[in-house]
Amino acid sequence: MNNEFYVGWGTLALINAGLAQGKNRSGLNWFLLSLLLGPIATFCLVISDKK
Template structure:
């Protein structure tokens, strides 16, 4: 029984790390998405996958 729980926890933590990386690639806070993923797991992954990247205004114009 402990082995199954350990595998579940490792998988959940791995998913949270992947979500944090994906959030950073989209210009979002990796830390908050990591914490959210620890709480919400695959549901948070779904919303992160649908989220658009953050758009920043380029300072080179003008």
């Protein structure tokens, strides 16, 4: 795999952490979850309601 893939995946995880904090959820937990699940975690965040 090339480095661009890792940079994109890491950027997505940071975006998800920001989305999570905007919905009053733990940014760190969602960042770590996003490193594992990537776009699936983004989808879960987008459809979830604000806490």
